[in-house]
Amino acid sequence: MNIETVLAQLGNRSEALTGTVSAPIYLSTAYRHKGIGESTGYDYTRTKNPTRELVEDAIAKLEGADQGFAFSSGMAAIQTIMALFKSGDELIVSKDLYGGTYRLFEEEWRKYGLSFHYDDFTSREYTESLINENTKAIFLETPTNPLMQETSISSLAELARKHNLLLIVDNTFYTPVLQRPIEEGAHIVIHSATKYLGGHNDVLAGLVCAKGKEICEKLAMHQNAIGAVLSPFDSWLLLRGMKTLSLRMAKHQENARELAAYLKELPEIDDVLYPGRGGMLSFRVKKEEWVNPFLQNLKLICFAESLGGVESFITYPATQTHADIPEEIRIQNGVCNRLLRFSVGIESVEDLKEDLKQALQAAAKGDLLNA
Amino acid sequence: MHDQWSFQTKLIHNKHKVDPTTGAVSVAIQQASTFHQQTLDESPEFDYSRSGNPTRKALEEAIAELEGGVRGFAFASGMAAISTAFLLLSSGDHVLVTEDVYGGTYRIVADVLSRFGIEYTFVDMTDLDAVKANIRPNTKVIYIETPSNPLLKVTDIRAIVQLAKENGCLTFVDNTFMTPALQRPLDLGADIVLHSATKFLAGHSDCLAGLAVVKDEKLGEELYKLQNAFGAVLGPHDCWLVLRGLKTLHVRLDQSVKTASQLAEFLKKHPAIKKVYYPGLHDHPGSDIHLRQSVNGGAVLSFELEDEKAVKILADHVQLPVFAVSLGAVESILSYPAKMSHAAMPKEERIKRGITDGLLRLSVGLENFEDLKNDLESGLSTVLAYQ
Numbered sequence: 001m002n003i004e005t006v007l008a009q010l011g012n013r014s015e016a017l018t019g020t021v022s023a024p025i026y027l028s029t030a031y032r033h034k035g036i037g038e039s040t041g042y043d044y045t046r047t048k049n050p051t052r053e054l055v056e057d058a059i060a061k062l063e064g065a066d067q068g069f070a071f072s073s074g075m076a077a078i079q080t081i082m083a084l085f086k087s088g089d090e091l092i093v094s095k096d097l098y099g100g101t102y103r104l105f106e107e108e109w110r111k112y113g114l115s116f117h118y119d120d121f122t123s124r125e126y127t128e129s130l131i132n133e134n135t136k137a138i139f140l141e142t143p144t145n146p147l148m149q150e151t152s153i154s155s156l157a158e159l160a161r162k163h164n165l166l167l168i169v170d171n172t173f174y175t176p177v178l179q180r181p182i183e184e185g186a187h188i189v190i191h192s193a194t195k196y197l198g199g200h201n202d203v204l205a206g207l208v209c210a211k212g213k214e215i216c217e218k219l220a221m222h223q224n225a226i227g228a229v230l231s232p233f234d235s236w237l238l239l240r241g242m243k244t245l246s247l248r249m250a251k252h253q254e255n256a257r258e259l260a261a262y263l264k265e266l267p268e269i270d271d272v273l274y275p276g277r278g279g280m281l282s283f284r285v286k287k288e289e290w291v292n293p294f295l296q297n298l299k300l301i302c303f304a305e306s307l308g309g310v311e312s313f314i315t316y317p318a319t320q321t322h323a324d325i326p327e328e329i330r331i332q333n334g335v336c337n338r339l340l341r342f343s344v345g346i347e348s349v350e351d352l353k354e355d356l357k358q359a360l361q362a363a364a365k366g367d368l369l370n371a
Numbered sequence: 372m373h374d375q376w377s378f379q380t381k382l383i384h385n386k387h388k389v390d391p392t393t394g395a396v397s398v399a400i401q402q403a404s405t406f407h408q409q410t411l412d413e414s415p416e417f418d419y420s421r422s423g424n425p426t427r428k429a430l431e432e433a434i435a436e437l438e439g440g441v442r443g444f445a446f447a448s449g450m451a452a453i454s455t456a457f458l459l460l461s462s463g464d465h466v467l468v469t470e471d472v473y474g475g476t477y478r479i480v481a482d483v484l485s486r487f488g489i490e491y492t493f494v495d496m497t498d499l500d501a502v503k504a505n506i507r508p509n510t511k512v513i514y515i516e517t518p519s520n521p522l523l524k525v526t527d528i529r530a531i532v533q534l535a536k537e538n539g540c541l542t543f544v545d546n547t548f549m550t551p552a553l554q555r556p557l558d559l560g561a562d563i564v565l566h567s568a569t570k571f572l573a574g575h576s577d578c579l580a581g582l583a584v585v586k587d588e589k590l591g592e593e594l595y596k597l598q599n600a601f602g603a604v605l606g607p608h609d610c611w612l613v614l615r616g617l618k619t620l621h622v623r624l625d626q627s628v629k630t631a632s633q634l635a636e637f638l639k640k641h642p643a644i645k646k647v648y649y650p651g652l653h654d655h656p657g658s659d660i661h662l663r664q665s666v667n668g669g670a671v672l673s674f675e676l677e678d679e680k681a682v683k684i685l686a687d688h689v690q691l692p693v694f695a696v697s698l699g700a701v702e703s704i705l706s707y708p709a710k711m712s713h714a715a716m717p718k719e720e721r722i723k724r725g726i727t728d729g730l731l732r733l734s735v736g737l738e739n740f741e742d743l744k745n746d747l748e749s750g751l752s753t754v755l756a757y758q
Contacts, residue, residue, distance in 0.1 A: 027577035027578060028577060029569050029577065029578065029579050030697035030704065031695060032694060033694045035687050035694070036710060037710065043711070044697060046448050046579055071603075072603050072604055072605070072606065073421045073602035073603070073604060075421060076451075076601060076602040076603045076604075079603070085486075086486035086487065087462055087486065087487050087488045100600070100602075103600055104601070108458065108600055108601070111461040111462060112461070112462050112487035112488060112489075113462050113488055194420075198404070201403060201404050202402040202404060203402060203606070204404050204420045204602075204604065206602070221482075222483065225478050225482065226450060226451060226454045226479065226483070227446075227448035227453075227454065227475070227603070228446075228451045228454075228602070229447055229448060229451075230447070230606075231447070231578075231605075237402070292410065296409070296410055302407050304405045304407050304418070305405050305408075305418050305419045306404055306405035306419060309404075313405070319411065
C-alpha cells in the first residue's frame with residue numbers, strides 16, 4: 001500500500017462495535033479484568049492504551065519498523081532511548097545537533113558516565129577512529145539542524161553493522177514520506193512528532209520505532225518504567241495530523257524549493273542552506289544587526305521556536321534552539337549570529353516571498369517604523 | 372495567597388479561577404506547542420510548550436499552593452515524575468527507599484538507575500534504627516511512601532526528615548494515597564512531594580498524570596531544568612482534566628474515607644478475612660503516628676484472604692468494584708497486588724514484604740456503603756462456602 005493511503009486510513013477500522021471512522025479517544029486509565037490473569041490486553045494506560053497504540057502502530061508501519069512507541073515529547077523519546085545504555089558506554093553523535101539533545105547529553109547523561117563524541121560524518125575513517133570497545137551506538141540527525149547537511153544513512157549503517165553498534169536516526173525533518181532510515185539499515189528511528197507528523201503546532205509528542213525483537217522489548221520495558229508516555233488525547237491529535245502528512249510535505253517542499261531559489265537572489269541574503277528536499281531551509285543575512293529588525297518587520301511569518309507546522313516559522317538558532325550550546329562551539333559549527341532557520345509553511349508562496357522581501361528591505365534600511 | 376481560606380475553598384478558588392482575556396471560569400486548554408515572540412530582546416514567559424505551557428502552569432501553581440510548596444511540576448505519569456526527581460542524583464550517589472515501595476518505583480530504582488551508578492538500599496522505614504544504620508556517606512535521598520502500598524504501613528515523616536537532615540539527605544515523599552487534603556509532607560519538613568495524580572487528585576480514572584512539589588526555590592530550579600531537559604511533561608488537555616478533578620477532591624475524599632472506615636470495620640469482623648490493613652483502625656500498627664500526621668485513614672485498605680483460590684472466587688463474584696489496577700477513583704477498584712501493582716517485583720521479595728498471594732487492595736469509591744458492603748459480603752460468603 002502506498003504511504004498516502006496508509007496515512008489517510010490511520011485509525012479507521014480500529015473499532016468494530018460502532019464502525020467509527022475517527023478512532024475513539026480512550027481516556028480510561030484502568031481496564032477491568034474479568035478475573036485473575038484474564039486481561040483484555042490492556043491493564044493500565046501507562047503500559048498500553050488503545051488510542052496510543054494506534055499512533056504507535058502507525059509510525060512502525062510508516063517507517064517499516066517492528067514496533068512503535070509514543071512519548072510526551074521528542075526529548076522524552078530520546079531520554080527513554082538513552083536509558084537503554086549504562087555507565088561507561090560511548091556514543092558517536094551528529095556534531096550539528098539539536099540544542100535540546102545536546103543539553104540532555106552533556107548536562108544530564110554525562111553525570112551518569114556516558115560519553116559522547118561529536119562527528120560531522122564526512123569522513124568514514126574519522127568516524128571509525130572514534131569507535132572503541134565501549135562504543136555502543138551512532139546517533140544521527142539527517143539533515144542536520146539548522147545547517148541542513150545530509151548524511152548517508154546506509155553508509156553509517158554498514159559501519160554500525162561492522163562494529164555491532166546501534167544506529168539511531170532522528171528523522172524529524174524528513175519524516176517517512178521522504179526518508180525511511182530503517183530500510184537503509186538503522187535500528188531505531190526517533191521523531192519529534194510535534195513537528196511535521198503532528199503538523200499543526202498544537203501537540204507536543206515524540207515517537208520512536210525500532211527493528212528487532214530484543215530492542216523493541218527493551219524499549220517497551222523502559223517506556224513503561226519511566227512512564228513519559230503520550231496521552232490519549234494527544235495521541236489522537238497526532239493521528240489526526242498524520243492523515244494529511246503527505247499532502248503537507250508536498251506543499252512544504254514545493255514552497256521551500258521556490259523560496260530557496262528566491263532568497264538566493266535577494267541582495268540582503270548572504271547564503272541559503274537547502275538540501276533540495278523537505279520543508280526546512282536556513283539562510284544567513286549579510287549583517288547581524290539586521291536580524292532583529294527583520295524579525296520584527298515580518299507580518300505573516302511567525303518568529304517562534306519549533307517547526308514543521310502549517311504556519312511558516314522563522315527561528316533564530318543562536319538564542320532559541322541552540323542557546324544551550326556554548327557560543328564558541330556553536331559558531332565553530334557554523335551556527336553563527338546571522339543564521340536564521342525557516343520552517344516553510346503551506347501558505348501561498350507569493351505571500352511568503354512578499355513578506356520576506358519587505359521585512360529584509362525594512363531591516364536593511366534600518367527602518368523600524370513598521371515593526 | 373488567600374491564606375484565610377480553607378483547603379476546601381482553595382480547591383475551587385485559586386489564582387487561575389478566571390481567565391483574564393475572556394472571563395472564562397474554567398482554565399483554557401492551550402494546545403499550542405509554540406508561541407509567537409514579538410522581539411529578540413525580550414525573553415518571553417512562554418516560548419515552547421515543553422518548557423512552559425499556560426494550562427500546565429495553572430495546574431503546577433495549583434498543586435504547589437495545595438501542598439504548601441513554592442513550585443509545582445506536572446509530568447506525563449506518576450512514574451515520569453518519580454524518574455525525573457530521581458535524576459537529581461548522580462553516579463556514585465546512594466538512595467534509601469522504603470521496603471514496600473510501589474512496584475513501578477522499585478523497577479526504576481533496581482533495574483534502570485542502578486545501571487547508571489546510583490546505589491540503593493531498601494529498608495523498612497517504620498524501623499528508624501534500621502534507617503539510621505543504612506545511611507551511608509553518599510546517601511543523598513530518603514524515599515518514603517506513607518501509608519505504603521499495599522500494606523498501608525505508616526512511616527513517621529517528621530522522624531525520617533530529622534534523620535535525613537542530620538545526614539545531609541533530601542526527603543522525597545510519595546503522597547499519592549493521602550493527597551494534600553489529608554497530609555502535607557512539606558509542612559512536616561519533606562523536600563519533594565510526589566504524586567501519581569492519576570489517582571485521587573484527578574480521581575476519575577480518565578487521566579494519567581504525575582506531579583511534584585518542592586518548597587525550596589533552588590531545588591525547584593534544578594527540578595525545572597530536568598523537567599525541561601527530559602521533556603516528560605503533561606499534555607495541556609490532561610492538565611485541564613487534573614484541574615477539573617481537583618475541584619471535587621475534598622468532597623470525593625470525604626465520602627470515600629467515610630465508606631472506607633466503615634468497610635474496614637465490617638471486613639475485620641468477617642470470618643473469611645485473615646487480616647485488614649487500614650491506618651484508620653486503632654489497632655493498625657502506627658495508626659497513632661498516622662493520625663498525628665494525617666487527617667484520617669484515607670480511602671484505601673487492603674485485606675488478606677486465605678489464598679489465591681479465595682481471591683479468585685471473590686474477584687469472580689463481586690459486581691461493584693472494578694477488578695483492575697490503579698486506585699483513587701470515583702469507582703471502587705479491587706486490585707490484586709501480586710499480579711498487578713507488584714508484578715514487577717520478584718516473588719521472593721514480594722512475599723518477604725508481606726504481599727502474599729491472598730492479599731487484595733480495595734480503593735473505595737463513591738458508591739453507597741450498603742451496596743459495597745452487600746456486594747463484598749455476598750462474594751465473601753461464597754469464599755467461605757468453598758473453604
